[in-house]
Amino acid sequence: MNWIHLSAPLDDEALGPLRAGDAVLFAGVLYVARDRAHERMRRMLENGEALPFDPRGQVVYFMGPSPAPPGRVIGSAGPTTAGRMDPFAGMMCRAGVRGFIGKGKRSVEARAAMREHGAVYFSSFGGAGAYLSRRVVSSEVLAFEELGPEAVYRLEVAEFPAIVINDIYGGDLYEDALSKRR
Amino acid sequence: MAPKRAVSVELIGRSVDRLVDRASFEMPAGVEELYASMRDGERSDTARHALGVLVENAAIARADRLPLCQDCGVAIVFCDIGQDVSLEGGSLRDAVDGGVRGAYERLHLRKSVVGDPLVRNNTGTNTPCFLHAEIVPGDRVGITVYLKGGGSENMSFLKMFRPTASVEEIIDHIASCVIEAGPNPCPPLFLGVGIGGTADVALVNAKRAVLRGVGSRHADPVYADLERRILERLNDTGVGPLGFGGASTAAAVYIREAPTHIATLPVALNLNCHSLRYAGEVL
Numbered sequence: 001m002n003w004i005h006l007s008a009p010l011d012d013e014a015l016g017p018l019r020a021g022d023a024v025l026f027a028g029v030l031y032v033a034r035d036r037a038h039e040r041m042r043r044m045l046e047n048g049e050a051l052p053f054d055p056r057g058q059v060v061y062f063m064g065p066s067p068a069p070p071g072r073v074i075g076s077a078g079p080t081t082a083g084r085m086d087p088f089a090g091m092m093c094r095a096g097v098r099g100f101i102g103k104g105k106r107s108v109e110a111r112a113a114m115r116e117h118g119a120v121y122f123s124s125f126g127g128a129g130a131y132l133s134r135r136v137v138s139s140e141v142l143a144f145e146e147l148g149p150e151a152v153y154r155l156e157v158a159e160f161p162a163i164v165i166n167d168i169y170g171g172d173l174y175e176d177a178l179s180k181r182r
Numbered sequence: 183m184a185p186k187r188a189v190s191v192e193l194i195g196r197s198v199d200r201l202v203d204r205a206s207f208e209m210p211a212g213v214e215e216l217y218a219s220m221r222d223g224e225r226s227d228t229a230r231h232a233l234g235v236l237v238e239n240a241a242i243a244r245a246d247r248l249p250l251c252q253d254c255g256v257a258i259v260f261c262d263i264g265q266d267v268s269l270e271g272g273s274l275r276d277a278v279d280g281g282v283r284g285a286y287e288r289l290h291l292r293k294s295v296v297g298d299p300l301v302r303n304n305t306g307t308n309t310p311c312f313l314h315a316e317i318v319p320g321d322r323v324g325i326t327v328y329l330k331g332g333g334s335e336n337m338s339f340l341k342m343f344r345p346t347a348s349v350e351e352i353i354d355h356i357a358s359c360v361i362e363a364g365p366n367p368c369p370p371l372f373l374g375v376g377i378g379g380t381a382d383v384a385l386v387n388a389k390r391a392v393l394r395g396v397g398s399r400h401a402d403p404v405y406a407d408l409e410r411r412i413l414e415r416l417n418d419t420g421v422g423p424l425g426f427g428g429a430s431t432a433a434a435v436y437i438r439e440a441p442t443h444i445a446t447l448p449v450a451l452n453l454n455c456h457s458l459r460y461a462g463e464v465l
Contacts, residue, residue, distance in 0.1 A: 001231050023228065036302075066252045066292040075290055076243075076252035081333040081366055103424065104333070104366035125232060126333070126368040126424050127457045129252035131239035148304055149252075149292050161235075163228060163426060174364055177427030178420045 003161075009057040010098050015120045018164050020171030024122065026160040030061040030101065032153035034080055037144055038088040041152075045091060052143035052152050056096035063101075064149035065139070066129065074139040074155070076129025079103040082121065086110040093117035101162050105174055111166055122162035123173075135160040186268035187321040189465060191277035194269075194323060197465060198259060198281025198311075199288075201327035204461035206249050206291055212396040213433070213458055214240050220370065220423075220430040229428030233370075236423070236456055247289075251457045254291035255329035257282045257311040258389060260462075262324035265317050279309040294332065314386065326393055326462035334367035334455040338388075340381060343447040349408065352377075352449055357415050359451055360432070365425020367453040370433040373416070374452035379440035381448050388452035391438035393460050400437060409435040423456075 001023050006014055008028035018024070031053050033041065041051055062082050066075030082102025089100070089110035098119045103126035106114070114121055124132060136155050143152040165173045214237050221233035243250045259278050263269070271277075286293055286308040293308040318324075339359045343352065356375065376387030400406040412435045422428025433456065442448065 001227050021228065023231070064252060064292065066249050066254055067290040069247065069290045072246075072248075075292070076249045076254075078252050080253070081336070083366065103368065105364055105425075123365065123424065123426075125235045125239075126365070127251045127331075127455050128235050128239040130243035130246060130248040130250060131235055133246075133248055134242065148306070149294070150304075173427065174425050177422055177425060178361065178364075180420055180427055 008059040008099065010059065015098060015118060015168055018120055018167050019169070020164050020167045020173040020176060022164040024162050024164065026059065026162065027158050028156070030059050030155045030157055030160070031142070032061045032063045032155060034062050034064050034150050035084055036147050036150045037152045038085055040144060042088060042091060045095065051095065053154065055092065058097050059099035059101060060092060060097050061101045061155065065153070066149070068139070072133070074133055074136045077133045077136055078129035079124045079126055082106055089113045093119050106166060111172070114166060115168060115170060118168045120164060120168060121166040123165050124160070124162040132160070184266060186266055187264070188268050188270050189323050190271040191269055191274050192271050193465060194261070194274065194325060195277035195281040197325050197463060198278050198327060199285040201325065201461040201463065202257060202282060202285035202329070203289055205327055205329050205459040206254060206289060207243050207247055209240055209250065209458050210396045210460065216396070216433050217370070217456070220433065224423070224428045224430060226428055228426045229422050229430065232423040232426055233430060249291055250459060251331060252292055253294060253331035253333065254286065254308070255331045255459065256295060257308065258328040258330060259311050259313050260326040260328070260390065261313065261315040262318045263315060264320035264322045266321035267323055274315065275313060278313055279311055282311045283307040283309050323465040324462065325465065326460060328389065328393060329459040331455060331457070334453050337363040337367040337453045338385070339451040340385060341449050342381065343449055345445060345447045347447055353412055353415055355449065356412055356451060357419060360416050360453070361419050361421060363453055364421055368424060368455035368457070369421055370423055370430045370456050371416070372454040372458050373412070373432050373435045374454060375412070375435065375437045376448070376450035376452070377437060377439045378442035379448060380442070383440055384448035384450035387438035387440055388450040391436040392452060392454045392458070393462070394436045396434065396458070405437045405439060409437055
């Protein structure tokens, strides 16, 4: 595998060279949010409130970890289905988010919103929660602690792997897979 | 009348706890070897790497006692209760839920059950579980705990075919469902297919089908051959491991058939992700 190293938050130029199918390793900070956290952030933005983190240039990881066993920073920590967050893609891109990590297909509308704002969608290895746990260096709950696994977390990661699914030029690895037929 | 064999529900609760433990950290024998051999059949680096990650994930889950997947699933519990058994010591439902609740807390598993589908507050215990209790001949109690995540459950399908539909139409339908689901259910899949029965029976059979045993063959050669044809077809779709493209879209296909009405031919699909998690025992 040929790995491209990315640091998060992302520089303006970081996403231009990426193409669907590329393999990347993230180092830096990822912000974790899934269904209910997105719903709450939508309300915050509608009310003109600041999000729990400065979204500009950030990478959002769709994930809900299992509880950290004693002595570990986090439990299993693999991606959840990104499609459920499709209705929030435009809002998050407008706020400045430039990368999303999840698994599974995005809607036409979500892909269009990401492309319009120059944001990239990555899939990490779905279901490899134990494997990905080892790539998380630190974890803290940033907001909505009462939501448990659906809270917003700030993660520091090292060599956190993902594959580019939707690049900023309209490339789509999932569509390529079907058209190539093995 | 033969005396009933007494089985305490507390014993069943402890069994459920033990089975959740077994299923959460280790897949059934043969799965890792299957992924390693599928890896050899892939050409692209990404597909090969993805399958390698799944094998490594299984090793880390076992070594570090981390759940195979952060979605530790809902607990689907099949209880086959012998009709010569007398269940004693309280409610079976409470005992089974107690086993699930205790295991999820003790083992640091994620609790993913909301008490009401519209209000959506997490119960914080991963209960109630989904209990299928059936009365069977004999004086034993068979218990199987099957853990299934939400991402793959969302990719469930039920189609009521015309009774005159051909097997080819059914295979086409299954292939198009798996293509539509694409990467979402985390392939390679263990596909359970419920054919026949009523709509609800077909769906439960699709669930039970994947518990038949890794590497097992259907007892009826006609269905064994159909399973083989479906598997070949799925692995020709191009979806590949995690949807990244390749030949490893499904690891196995398991059919469970049932008698049905002259007017009906239900076909239900249970797309289980690559993280196959179940364990069973007989008391």
